[in-house]
Amino acid sequence: MRNLIPSLPMAALLALLTQAAAAQSVPERKILLPAADELTVANQQAEGRALLLELIPTGETLESWTRLVTLTNAPDLGAVPEDTALKEFATRYAGACGGNSQETPLDIDQKGMKGLRLDCSKAADTGKLETVFVRMIDTGADMAIVQVAFRGLAVPSDAQWARDYLAGVKVE
Numbered sequence: 001m002r003n004l005i006p007s008l009p010m011a012a013l014l015a016l017l018t019q020a021a022a023a024q025s026v027p028e029r030k031i032l033l034p035a036a037d038e039l040t041v042a043n044q045q046a047e048g049r050a051l052l053l054e055l056i057p058t059g060e061t062l063e064s065w066t067r068l069v070t071l072t073n074a075p076d077l078g079a080v081p082e083d084t085a086l087k088e089f090a091t092r093y094a095g096a097c098g099g100n101s102q103e104t105p106l107d108i109d110q111k112g113m114k115g116l117r118l119d120c121s122k123a124a125d126t127g128k129l130e131t132v133f134v135r136m137i138d139t140g141a142d143m144a145i146v147q148v149a150f151r152g153l154a155v156p157s158d159a160q161w162a163r164d165y166l167a168g169v170k171v172e
Contacts, residue, residue: 029139031071031146034168039069049075049142067158068149069165077143082136085143086116089134093118096125108135109167119153129153133162137171144171 036055042062043054051073056065077085094101097120106115115135123130131154137144146169148162 030172031073031137031139031144032170032172033069033071033146034165034170036069036165039067049073066151068147070145070147070149072145072147073139074143074145076141078138078141080143082138082143083114085136085145086114086134089136089145090116090118093120093132096120096123097130098122098124106133106163108163113167115163115166117154117159126151131158133159133166135166135169137169139171 033053033055038057039055040058041053042056042060042065043052045052051071053071054062055069056062057067060066062068080088090101090103094103097118100121102119104117104119106117107113108115113135115133118132118134120130120132122128129152130149131152132147132149133154134145134147137146146166148165150158150162154162
């Protein structure tokens, strides 16, 4: 069952993001998502160190979104190399896409930060075209997975927004 949180002002959203990041902290390491005024918390779930946080544009729903930012914390996967985790994510995504996906390595920034772009011609759960940009972050004992998804084909400005957002994710 999803725990839906109504649209919140930016200050409240930042407080929730800080709490979410603190909830998934590993000693001396936590994930901080960049502020984005147009996004609001749509779903937040935590159990132990496992975390799921979903952000969508204000006024949209989890059933009908155009852009979706997801932070997932996977406990005890920090020992898995980030490139291996990206490959596993791509394999699972291709399965959820009925095998109809295209994987493209992604340079997120000029400093060598890597990720993936995944284009799905028909998502199994919606039947719609989706584009996902993903970055894996080793936080010590855990692996944080940050995704930016678009319903439809991501145009160049969407792709740049996703790369900038993923590059803006900080680890403390």
